[in-house]
Amino acid sequence: MIRVLDEWWGGRHMSNMLPKLFFVHFCETSFIAETNQGRIGFLIGFLSQTQAEEAYIHFVGVHPDFRKQGVGSALYRQFFQTVQKLDRVRVKCVTSPINKDSISYHLRLGFQAEPSETQQDGVPYCLDYDGVGENRVLFTKATNDKLNDVGRRNPRRASSHS
Template sequence: MENPVRIRKTCPSDYSPIISVLDAWWGGRRMSDMLPRLFFTHFRETSFVAELNGKIIGFLIGFLSQSHSEEAYIHFVGIHPDFRKQGVGSVLYRQFFQTAQEFGRVRVKCVTSPVNKSSIAYHLHIGFEAESSETQEDGVPYHLDYDGVGEHRVLFVKHL
């Protein structure tokens, strides 16, 4: 990338451009229902957009847990397919980790689907640990029906 990627906090006007490409970024999987507009309004201090030449090429939506005062949570991360494996995600995650620490958080949690092998590998690579469970696949523990019937999830935690 010739020009540096710019990281900034999300704003409500980011919702439409992101939601319009979200399903395409996931290869046609319907993901847009998982990202309502409220995240772009109520979690701006802990959610970030990556831009290159004024175009959104990635985003991270996260928040501070209200129930667990030492934790922050990453809800959704998306990187434009043309910009994957170029460090955009890493920059977004580092920004979130730094922000979480500024708010006194010592742990970050997130989840992914057990079928999303690239997400699992990425999270393990950047220092997340998969939380233990009796159910495992390929040595990776996952939690049955975590997000509803048939919606199994790998639960990750990273200590800051």
């Protein structure tokens, strides 16, 4: 997930991470945050086809000018409400163990890292999960478990793009 944030930040191509298929085939569970200045964030997720009780969050991105304002947690909240109505009892997502910001963010939201024998700085991760060298922390959270508010430390006015 943080990879997308980095790309948005650095102006790199996001399109490789976001093929159109997600917008075409998973639109009930994918959300875009907009202001009168345009699109400032998105969340791409889906109902697991194989795991009937699970939903999965694939990418989340927030425009750098609009971070720490609760945009991300609003997107997560909308996803959780939507999939809970569709009988999903838990939400999963993964991130890299080197993405400290992403790990911290998910822990603050209330996600838990699935146990594993391999750990980094106390955070369990699954070795080579997405291919050789592609370790991943596996996060999970029950849909009936309230999401914490995250990122509202600086309540914003429309002009406060620091």
